[in-house]
Amino acid sequence: MNYSQAQAERYEQLIADFVKNESKAKTAAENCIKGLKKLRLAKSFAQIDDEILNLSLATEESIGFFTQILNLEAKRLKFKEEALKSLKTENKPRKLSAA
């Protein structure tokens, strides 16, 4: 592949970032395992979305129906907030390059 000047510079940057990250590799591996657990949890929690959908598709409009939906929505929101909060505290997103 023939690189343009910009691509060659970008490659240097990428490599510099990878070298910089080498010291963080151990923590990154631990975080990846935590991330996999979190993804697994999110998947199991996603069943709530199916439940909400099926309820709203199958149920006629009634107070009971809305209560069920609201409860599930509240549960979902709480999970989402917690998942995002823990992401922010455990793993602050880092910029890989200055570009």
Added chain:
Amino acid sequence: MPLSLEKFSDAFFRDDFSTATALAEQLEKEASSDEEYDYAINCAAKVLLKQGKVKAAQNKILESNDNHGLKLFLEFLTTGKAKPLINYKTDDIDTLIYKAQTILLSKIYWGIEHVESIDGYQDPDLVLEEVFARLVKRGEVDKAILASVQSMELTLEDQVLSHDIHLPIIHEQIINLLELSSQAKYDSTRAKLYLLKARIFKDREAAGDAEILFGRDNNINGLGETYMQYAKDFNEEQYYEKAIENFKLAGNEIAQGFIFEALASNSLISGQINEAEKCFEHAESKLNNGGIFEFYGLEVQRISMLAIKGKYQSVKERVHSLINPNVPSFFVAQAYQILANTMIQLGEDIDTAKAYIETACDIFKQLKRYNQLLYTQNVYFQILLLEDDLERIEKLGREIIQLSTRLGNEELKASKYLDLAFVTIRLSLEDSSLNEAKITEATDYFNKAIQLYQDQDNLMGEADTYQAMGNMFTGIGKLEEALNAFLQAKKLYNECEAKLQAAITDTLIGILMLNYVVLNAQTYPIAMRHLETALVYFNSENLYDLIWKTLFYLADLNHRYFIESSGKEHEETIKNKAKTYYLEMLVAVQDYEQDAPQLLASSQNSLVGITIKDAYNKAYQFFLTIGEEDIARKFKQSQN
């Protein structure tokens, strides 16, 4: 690690398939024990699998006495049988990865109930989590990262309702994996992470980084993947050609097949049916070497292509032979959907068509394929519109709105405004309450849809709305408004080079003039011009169903104008035109029927458009009127 093994690994992770294959052959020749021989076969089969040559990989692996994990995985990929691998007890890392992928794929294509019925209770994500930890511990970082990439790719197919929860976690995970990739041996591994990031987050810069990293590794296949992504996800279609070149050089059959599929689909959208067919044939030749998913994916597309070309009898035969218990439910649902559409086109039993489409909806719901469900529910909605069950129409309409809102599908929301417009008019017609207020209400819905499409710069959606508006105005006798709407639709279709849709709009204009407007020296040429324009296009794309119908409309137009022109100077010319078009229609119907011998009988009660029987009756009447009984008889004979 022995030198040749290390070299194999280098070639394998950098997608250098020809070197990897040569090294695997060398390993096979030099093998001095059964273990070494089995390992060499394993290497060769894995390269073939990566190239998408699933059947060849299966044949290769059968040469060894070991490698049960890969053997069972390839059996799954070629036959869909997941149980033997799921029940296979092992601690081998590769086999555990295959097992996790098998469970994930089975859930996506057959559904959770099927997976549980074959004892697939193991959580594939938990398996991958354990495998990842073991691989990192062993220092096999490249392999750990690639297993994660594959698992995230499969997650994206699933759980679409919860992407707002998944995406931030996936984003963080990719950042972590990129940090971990500082320990990876190959730039190609890092590039694959960037490519995934680009795909999920529509991040063009990340794709550019992938290109740089693949380039550094001389990874021709990886560069092909990047170019394919530029073309598909970032609409830089000029890259398709470059991607094909790269995949050809790399010997990646499956990826070439996917590109030709994408090109076929693009050609279909722009109405270039012949071009689509050519691309599809290329796709077929490449994907035929794949496994069960490629096979049935191709078959469904083949059937869709036949349906587009109006070869409905072939569609029915192929759908019926596709539906059997071994076929993944996902493809069965697609086949049911096409079958229901075909039955409607042929005017067959509408209740049976509804049963098929309901089954398709049930399957997609069970598989949690919500985007497909939404599309199928829409088809169902259109079928319901043919009948008078307004309660069901409204109920399904509400379901579609709920689902599209959950999926954030703005385009569909706009299309629902279209449907609301139709339902408003229909309800009013049913209880005879159609008045100006109702027409204004419906027009407002159309305008809302148009506004939404304009906000999204969706010219096709806007054009479709104008066309639907034209149909509605035609139905309630607002002819000037109908004509304006059709003309606007045609202008927009032309702007986005949607030739098929533009030609259909031309036909609709012709039909409007033919059925609702007094034919005279001003109106007749307008109708002729639009119908003839449509016919030129239908002929160029060999769309037999549309060809005979348009010829009929042209004949009918001239037939009627001939009656209006009695005693006038141009009477003879118009009579000859009607005669020519009716005779051309006879030939066109014969061409059409060559594909579908039972069509004449089955299309007698067509709900949509004209039937062949009606067309022949009109031709018969015309030739009797002009005293050409011999020719008239041809139309009678053709009906028997």
